[in-house]
Amino acid sequence: MVTGKPFLNAEQIQIRVRELASKISEEYQGKEILAVGILKGAFMFFSDIVRHIQAPMSIDFITASSYLKAQTSGEITIHCDIRADVEDKHVLLIEDIVDTGLTLQYIRNMLSAKKPASIKICAFLDKKARRRADIEIDYVGFEIPDKFVVGYGLDYDNKFRNLPYISIFKEST
Ligand code: 5GP
Numbered sequence: 646m647v648t649g650k651p652f653l654n655a656e657q658i659q660i661r662v663r664e665l666a667s668k669i670s671e672e673y674q675g676k677e678i679l680a681v682g683i684l685k686g687a688f689m690f691f692s693d694i695v696r697h698i699q700a701p702m703s704i705d706f707i708t709a710s711s712y713l714k715a716q717t718s719g720e721i722t723i724h725c726d727i728r729a730d731v732e733d734k735h736v737l738l739i740e741d742i743v744d745t746g747l748t749l750q751y752i753r754n755m756l757s758a759k760k761p762a763s764i765k766i767c768a769f770l771d772k773k774a775r776r777r778a779d780i781e782i783d784y785v786g787f788e789i790p791d792k793f794v795v796g797y798g799l800d801y802d803n804k805f806r807n808l809p810y811i812s813i814f815k816e817s818t
Contacts, residue, residue: 651796651810653787658797658810659693661786665767666697669737669784677701679734679761681727683752684708685806686741689798690769690786694739705729711748721751731759741798742770742789746778753780770794770811 669678677700682691684706695704708725736756743749743766753764767784774791789811795801796808805814 652789652792652794652813653797653811655809658786662690662693663697665784665786666694666699669694669767670697670699673698673700673735673737676735677703678737679729679731680704680737680739681729681756682706683738683740683748684725685803686798686800687739687769689806689809690741691739694767703729707752709748709752721748723752723755727756731756731761733760733762736761736764738764738766740766740768742772742794743768743780743782744772744775746776746780749782750778750780769797770799 678698680691680695680698680702682688682704685708695702705727706725707723707727709721709723711721738749738752738756740749749766749768753766756764765783766781768782769786771782771785771788772791773788792813793801794811795805795814796811798806799811800806801814
């Protein structure tokens with residue numbers, strides 16, 4: 646079940662998305678971005694943020710998973726790989742949430758091997774307390790405590806992704 650009032654409401658989210666987009670637009674001046682969304686969780690954040698980034702851009706997606714319901718398996722599976730040519734591109738990885746960091750570390754290493762001009766990471770949420778991988782996040786929407794959250798693209802058992810806000814999730818007993 647989803648508990649109480651939203652942890653982050655739709656308005657707070659949209660304000661922060663625009664702030665991040667404007668920082669990214671400034672820092673990528675004169676460069677073309679290859680924005681890579683990590684599905685499925687990042688679909689809503691991705692579509693919101695790219696429409697506010699003012700820079701030439703192409704887009705692509707990677708579908709990855711590491712969670713089974715509310716538990717990380719620690720094992721990353723890539724279900725659908727990027728199709729774009731990464732060599733010499735300025736890659737901006739767009740992720741819903743960084744927890745252990747293992748997913749992003751895996752994907753960043755995989756893409757680094759393809760010789761991009763640069764790789765940066767933009768994550769909507771950061772659960773720093775649970776980090777296991779040594780990975781730098783360049784743009785963070787919100788730092789959150791160690792709670793399992795749903796909504797705004799994030800799921801429990803593939804549900805709740807359509808909520809326009811973030812809520813804390815509790816399994817009902
Ligand atoms: P990591 O590899 O950083 O441990 O996990 C990243 C992935 O785990 C995210 O892309 C997301 O799919 C899932 N994840 C981590 N924490 C949460 C959470 O609080 N809620 C939901 N719905 N998914 C999470």
